[in-house]
Amino acid sequence: MTFTPETEKRLQDIWSRYPAGRKRSAVIPMLMYAQDELGMVTQELIAEVAQRCEVSPLQVEEVVGYYSMLNKQKMGKHHVQVCTNIACLLMGGEELWQHTTKRLGIGHKQITADGLISLEEVECAGACSWAPCVVDGYEYHHHMTIEKLDQLLDSIQKKVQ
Amino acid sequence: MSTPAAAPPTVINFTVDGRQLSAPPGTLLIDACKRAGIEIPAFCYYEGYSLQAACRMCLVEVEKMPKLQTACTLPVMEGMIVRSETEQLTKARKGTLEFLLTNHPLDCPVCDKGGECELQDMVFRYGAGESRFTEMKNHEPERQWSPVVFYDPARCILCYRCVRACNEGMGVGALGITNRGVLSEIAPNGGDHLDCDECGACIDICPVGALTSNTYRYKTRPWEMQHVGTVCTHCSNGCKTTLGVRNDEIMRGNNRDRSGINGEFLCVKGRYGFDFNAHEERLTSPMIRINGKLEEVSWSKALGFVAEKFKSVSAAGGKFGVVAGTHLTNEELFYLQKFSRAGLKSSNIDHVRSGDFVTLLDAVSGNLTSLATADDLYNTKAALVIGADLSQQHPFLAFQLRADVRHHKAKIFTVTPGPVREAKYSAASVVVPEGQEFDALNNLTEQLKGEKELVILFGDSIKGQRVRDLVAWAGTLGIPVKYVCLVDYSNSRGAMDMGVMPNLLPGYEADPHPGMSVKQMLASDALDVLWVVGENPLRETKLASKNAFVVAHSMFLDETASTADVVFPSASAYEKNGTVTNVTGQVQRLKAAVRTMGTKTDLEILGLIAKEMGMAVEIGVWSHDVVFKEIHKSVRGYNVPLPILITGGAAVTNPVNGRVAVDVLVDEIRSAGDTLFTSGSLGRYSKLLTSVPEFPGALYKR
Amino acid sequence: MFNEPHPDEVRVITKRFGLPNSASIDTYLAHEGYVAFMKAIEMTPEQIIDELKLSNLRGRGGAGFPTGLKWSFIPRDNPKPKYVVVNADESEPGTCKDRLLIQNDPHQLIEGCLIAARTIGCKAGYIYIRGEYRYLIDIMDKALAEAYAHGYLGKNIKGSGIDFDLYTHSGAGAYECGEESALLESLEGKRGVPRIRPPFPAVSGLYASPTVLNNVETFATVPAVLRMGGQAYADLGTPKNGGTRMLCVSGHVNRPGVYEVPLGFSMQKMIYEVCGGIRGGKKLKAVIPGGSSSPVLRADECDFPMDYDNYARMKTMAGSGGMMVMDEDTDIVKVALRTMRFYAHESCGWCIPCREGTTWLRKILTRMDEGTGRRADIDLIHELAKNMLGRTFCPLGDAAAMPTIGFVEKFREEFEARLRENVVPVTSPDQLIAIR
Missing domain, CATH: 3.40.30.10 (Glutaredoxin)
Structure with a gap:
């Protein structure tokens, strides 16, 4: 997935904060910042975050369903x-x-x-x-x-x- | 085996409900109580899987602890005084059940789980029959997730057993949890469907009717069925399956009583692949080719016709060829080879071979403990898988290794031609093309030398000299090594043990007059009779002997049966009594669960032909227990303890210790390479297995 | 935007609030910034922990566990990496103090983390900030960058040989993540479901490694303790209840706000002097003293010195310091309903009593509020809350049950009065079903 350079930089920065093998930690903050750009959490985003953080899409899906600030429906501007x-x-x-x-x-x-x-x-x-x-x-x-x-x-x- | 003298295991003494109990340190209170016959109620706790402490049913009172404690997370402690049934606890459990029932639909009369539902039992036990709940229940509609799995979120009590069975037990991780709070639900990995093994472990482990199977749901009530424990007839792993039977129809397969080597493990074939048995194309009448067309005839006519033909060919010194199936019972195989050798004076008898067990036996000759059992796979400290996709081809063996990793921190190594599931939890996983396995093995040598012991499981790419090379290489590791030679079907191993080979008699004694192999028989142009018992050798190969008289025992009109001169409709393994021997050499009893009108077991057909031929006295009584007695007495390795077999257990056949000095026809050894959703001919007639790849959206990606 | 300070306050950790550019490292350094850390470098871990024990500092997140003791549980010989984790998931209704600590003085928090890292020998830490506080993440990130630039974070900090990296981590909306083990799960990228304890985070926390996990205010207090000395800090409060703490007063007072006062400060004085009394000259009806999880106090119970022990004596909790003051016109049934709506929404769903109990109670209270309550509901609410109490997987169940029990026991007459206002008088459940 392509993000704006600013978001991409942010996502990579977040990713770099966690030790090797612990990239799952980046799932929630990455979703938060990517959602800001997309206005929602899309299936494509779930797959993207799963791949970047070395987890299954289901594991990302579980998180999206749990946190109230992650929205699978389009939010307003x-x-x-x-x-x-x-x-x-x-x-x-x-x-x-x-x-x-x-x-x-x-x-x-x-x-x-x-x-x-x-x-x-x-x-x-x-x-x-x-x-x-x-x-x-x-x-x-x-x-x-x-x-x-x-x-x-x-x-x-x-x-x- | 000698273990180094460790510190003597200390024992923890404690009291439950006034009873003095003891257990090894680290034992969870709930387990310790269970072993002492004290049942502490629980939904989420499940032996062997990770702890949840979510259902709050197992709360107990422990002296000197101010709050109620969950017995499922509390290890026993010296001097601990526990009360598991008090007024306070009953009230607490009743209260929790009342909470649970607020959103659980009380549709027990139409729920599949009714009668064997743990929630029902619990409400019955604690008498939470009344509810003060007068609000609207939360309700979400039921959904179908796969050809097998249905999920009803309203009935789900969120014990997370299914999630753990799938993730930890199966290594698939197709189930998760979504949403939060009272809206929490189990979620499938494919969004609205499952991409998984379709094993149904989630369904069986569900304490309520939230997960139900397409094959069983709304068909019967549990108390209307008889439950027959037998052995799955698909792959070679030999899982015990308990068939639920009503009116001669198999309604379901599971193994909830955890009997047998497999505990409650079953794959999609064991749980749902029994449906071939009731396929509408099942043959139910003998047939004789009349004017080029197979016509249904009576049993006596068909038997007489075959007996006459056999007698005349035999009298004329004609050539017989016998091909036996690898789903037959040991008794049938033994009887058949005796029929061939003693009755027809022919050693042209063989089965379709899938692993080079014969060379392995010869190579390890002199070492009694070098064959691994299913238990060894759960207990070994290290295992090496060569040339097999274990999770696909030998799902139970793969399950054992996964449990070994989980419970004993075992190390798994794989050397395979493609990526395998084991890689997820292996210590090392190497992908190499077939033929280059030894390069990879040599790279692993140093690492493996550091292990305490090793079980090697190898597939059909290791055969002939390569088996000897493997054993020699393993000898250099300097650690105890055990082997599993992987073979395909439910009695592939039994076929070898029973001497259904042209050059080996039962018990791996060399045949002084070796005959033809399957390939040789099919290629021979001088065959007078080809007798195929439960196999389909003509699926891809044409018979070279144009004028041979072909007799087929078959359940279906497959490629072989459809070209035969006489076809006998045979019973399936679920309709037979007898024994089978699994890939790890463990012999177990088959118990007839159903009957299909018009069919006979192969043993009975063999016996009746012998009788018609006037050879019954010579070959023997065709009753399975009489034949088994003979096997027990005469076949090397089969003098197993009878009580184990009689009580439905798995008896380890003693490995034959000594040289097996015969030439192995390496070219004839080839695994069919079945996946979880194929099973040779049986798989073709299982609507369920064939429906999996056709399920919209849920195409199984291997 | 925020309230004016009050002369009765004792400003220890809020003393830089209001300084120009208070969040900048320059301001911080000009006002005793990083002095405590430099002192800590010279101290042994045991000495630091001894000072903390001496200070009687207790966790400011809600549970009030002694901080020095907590840090002493970190196994030194454990070969695993160790972690410092800051709980900035401030979400207890009534609480808005950690927000100010980060907004106005982020370096104080960084210094607290540094001292923790120095004490337990750890190389990395995370500040878990609730997702809604995005602007604080930006402030914190800026402060962290300053600290790196000034050599207070990174490798070989100020020549001490200590390496320490500190990062922010955004939450995504879940009250439950304020519970320490749920926070760790969340920090590991999972659903915020608490863990089975033991093991406690000190032994097996983030990534199954020993972890010091404290609330923002607790960490922010540590530099002051080392600076002043544990005894001097303790002396600010009452015996066993060291120092000062921030109280967030909201509701019907004339001057709501966040105030730092010594432990043992009088509640009466807090309401009537610091906060200027009840607005509009109304009478006080009740106070929720320590966030929505703490049982309510009636007006006649609101005169005691606010330290941990006295809260306990009043059968309530100091909690997170969120005091919600209610005047005589307050509708207690509505407050009880809103409280339960919150817990039902935030229950993680893991265990049965909390998941089902909070929702059932929410439904009954909703009905009562809408005018279809019935007499038996009052006892039912009370009993259901009791059925949750002490039986849930984590403290959230208790947090929902305790205030509910309090509302019913202390304001039963208000619930009864609501029945009289019913839109339709309901006496039996059958009737109720018909109405719905």
Whole structure:
């Protein structure tokens, strides 16, 4: 499989971190970074990672099924994650979630028709003291309010127009 | 064998439920209890496979340990006081079962496993009959993964036995786990299908009805079957298989009672390849060629016709040729060679040879312990495989070696013409073209000298002088070496032992009047009678004697039978009583499981011909136990302990010790090279075996 | 973006937070950076471990195991390579401290790892960072590059003869990987399913080799211990509970935030002074004191010195330091449901009681929340949680069971009140099935 030079460099760097015979260790980080480029974990990627890390495709498949950040379905350009775990729940996380689903017309792990935004209700993202939080891709947005969330979604949608 | 004096094994003493027990150090509590007759319940624990501690059923109370302990991971400790059945434990187990049943469908009435389901038994034992679960169950539909395997995720209790059986036991690793939490499922390696051996080990080891086999599912209830322990009739490994039989029909094959040399191991042929027996093309009536066409006739007519012909040819001093099959019983083979030599005065008797065991016997002459048994393959510290794809051709022997690696850290070496599965766990794996094996062996010499002992398994590329060279080379290693000469079929070894060879009498005594080999018979233009008993020599070769009278015993109208003058419909090995001898020289009992109307066993056909010819007194009674008595008494190596045989065990035939001074026709030795999914003629009539390569998407890649 | 410090804090490991460019090695070096490591080079492994034992430092990940003791378990004569592994898989709901430690002071963590490597004689280490914290991986990678450039990582570090390589490793979303043996499985490229223990990681950890595995905060504290001396660090806290720790306060307080306080700091003071009390002048209802796995405390139980022993006395846990404060308007049934949804989602599925128990409880609590609960459900929730407790393969089952038992035992009246709000009064299971 061919990746962008940047991703390829990253994958090789990851691969080099583990001792000989232990390249299986690279499976998860490699999938993470490759997924960022592809927008999902494809069968082709599974085979590629299996081959690079000297394991069977089934062994990679087992991992993909296990970790919640590895997605076998296409994610949006912006993967918007709303935390509704306790600390965020106490601070209005659930309202944010309701608002987002209503505004975008999609639900948990769904993607907008234009492929721009996918949505996920996530478990504790580690921003409890600055709750509620919404994560756009890997970017944290703390002390979220419905107004700030709307601004975020506006800016995502505007960026494309 | 002398072992160096080690420190005396210490024994651990402990108490379970008030009983004083002891076990060697390192024994797991669950095993120690089992040996003492205390059954600790478990789903995920399985002797011989890696530990999981996942089902939480084997929790026990151990004094001085605050939490409940899993007996499957806890080694016995001196002075340990254990309680395996208390109110607390019963409650815990009941609670776990209640959890398990929340998502497990209660479809026992239509589930294949009903009646022999471990979950059912466990619920019965702990009385978790009521459930407080009133929510929706998670449900996923059932799927077919291969011609053999169906998976029903809803019934799966995630004990991971199948995953381990496939990965550790079979060395295939076709099963894994996907998803997480309550959505976890077993996953096949091909995405939506399996690319595997189709051995069915996963199905048999499944404690519930999650994995079911296409051949058995929804056909019967276990309690409607009789269970007959016999020996698989396909390859030479001699696996015991327990046939589940209902109304003279084989419903399934497995070996769940772990009896026999193979424990519960079986390959696809042993578990599912019995279906040839009920193939619609099975012959059920004798046939005589009348006006160039084979016509069905009565048994008496066919027998009389053959007897008359044999008598007249014999009287005229005509030439007989006898070809015996390698799936016949020892009794049939012995009786047949006696018939030929004593009755027809002909040593033109042979079988299709697949390994040079004769030269091996001669080469190791003088060394009593140089033939390996199936047990040796599990216990040896090192093994060397030459010129054979063991996992394909000798799946049980390969399984033994894998278990040896897993449990005893044995070292495996392979020298083969192509890549083999053993390479995954071998100490060294060399691929060399046939004929260059010795170059590779010489490179391994130093490494092998460092081993404590060695078992060498060799295929048909090592024959004649090369066998002697191999034994000589092994002699230079300076370590004890044992051998397995690999042969093809269920009684290939028995055919040799029983003297079904033109130059060797039973027990490898030289025949003073050697006759013709198979090739010589077929090439001879002076043959008057060709008598083929359970073999198909005319599949690729034409008979040179145009006018020879051909008699065939066969289950199917194969190439030989279809050109014969008389065809006798013979019974299959699953319809016979008698004995067979496997590749490692272990003799076991066949037990008739079913009958096919219209057929007779080959022994009976032979006896009836003898009777018609008026030679019955001379050749003997055609009852299998009478013939076996004679074998036991007269054939070298077969004076085995009878209790072992009678109780369904495998008796090691004593190797013949002494020179076997005959010329071996090296050119006639050639393995058929069967894979897991072929089995000579039998394989052609097994719909299951032929369906494997046809399964969409699951084309087996060798 | 993050909270202002409070004067009552004792800032030992957070003291560089807020400095300009606090993550850079220059800032670090200007503020006692790598001093402890240079000191460690001169010390024997035994001396380092003795200091740690003296400091009474206990693991900050949740289990609170004494760190010096843990390190002393590493077999020195084992010929296998040894490893240092940092647990930065911070995912316990209510916890957001390790994030700050990496974001604001990555070199402190590197130095802690270096000292561990020096102690056990190991050549490589991995920082397992949860996948969601991608930006921290970038910060950490940059800090590692700086450390290499300044000779604090790599071959023959500062002429000491010590070789040590340290790498980041990304997780991919699994709470279970915070459990140390599951983390190791994950680090080896497998499903994050815990291992059977014993053997413990100190004997057979990463790649079946002896491994020191600690939480970010624990490693980050080590340099301070060596710098100050174990006794001086211990003296910051209470007997048997050495030093300071970071508490992440969230929920209904006026100034939620992450604060570093000495062990034994009063919970009352924490809520009402440091965090400025309950917002909107409301009354306190309950506190989840140490991450979602710790049993809830009622308002009347929230006045005690927060050290490991007193948490235990209150029948709860110090856990990961995630304090979630709930005011009088909080719906406990909703909180209980959200807690169980979390554990059901994160259960690895390996063992039966956890896999099936969390899901069953989630279903009952969902029903209760939606208004089709029934009276028997309350006892059932309690009993099912008890059936999980102590019987699962790893602590996740307990982590799900303990808070649930706590919610039912301490707020039973709230569950009963919910039944009165039922959309349809349900009395028997048959009726329930009909409704569904």
